[in-house]
Amino acid sequence: MERAEIISDAEDRMKKASTHLHDQLQGLRTGRATPGLIDSIRVNVYGSPTPLKQCANISVPEPQQIVIKPYDPSVISAIVKAIQASDTGLSPNPESRLIRLNVPPLSTERRKQLVGRVKELAEEARISIRNIRRDANKHADNSQKDKVLSEDECNDVKDEIQELTKKFEGQVNETASAKETEVMEE
Structure with missing residues (x-):
């Protein structure tokens, strides 16, 4: 795979993982009607x-x-x-x-359960993003072995993939934190 292909594929897949988390959290009941x-x-x-x-x-x-x-x-x-x-x-x-x-108001105990569920969903999204990073790094290594990328280019690709990973994990953390706050508000 070419450098641009590897990075583009990883970014698209990470974006989908982040969007999937957002969609899952939309359906989580917070005591407010949505x-x-x-x-x-x-x-x-x-x-x-x-x-x-x-x-x-x-x-x-x-x-x-x-x-x-x-x-x-x-x-x-x-x-x-x-x-x-x-x-x-x-x-x-x-x-x-x-x-x-x-939509009835939620009890404090139920709110705590929902926060736990938000944390689980966020961790699943982070794991998914890390798996995408692993796959992209493998593609970069294989491209280096196939002489498509030089060693320096391979390392640059891995650095860019790591930056994408940090970016999307940050988005996941922000989304989860916002939902936790929303769930705990009365």
């Missing part, structure tokens, strides 16, 4: 599992409430079933053309 809590729920409509956000408008009119307004009111019962089957712990209140979800 559409991210239910975005990933799949509803069985028209014979196939469909993401909730594709079959309904999701809004947050109040800090403790989520309102789901299906584009087709005939799917309300399917949405209610999907929410009840999910692990969000929210109880849907169906009305004529919409569904209300009240």
Whole structure:
């Protein structure tokens, strides 16, 4: 692999790992209502599992409430079933053309559990980034053996990969820290 290819591939993969963490943390309940809590729920409509956000408008009119307004009111019962089957712990209140979800405040014990979960997810992301670094370093070594890169170029590539690793681990730490703060706020 060429120098630019190795670095570009590593950067893309590290960016995906960081984005994946961000997406996972969106669905983590914090006691405050956000559409991210239910975005990933799949509803069985028209014979196939469909993401909730594709079959309904999701809004947050109040800090403790989520309102789901299906584009087709005939799917309300399917949405209610999907929410009840999910692990969000929210109880849907169906009305004529919409569904209300009240988000109860979290207990201190539950908040501490969620902070632990945030730390686990952040560590998984950091491990993923380090594995990407390892793979990129192997590619650099193989390119040196294949005479595509000189020894100095190989070392430069490894230094750039290390800088990328630091950058993305920093992003992961910032994201996790922000989410921990959000979870612990009352």
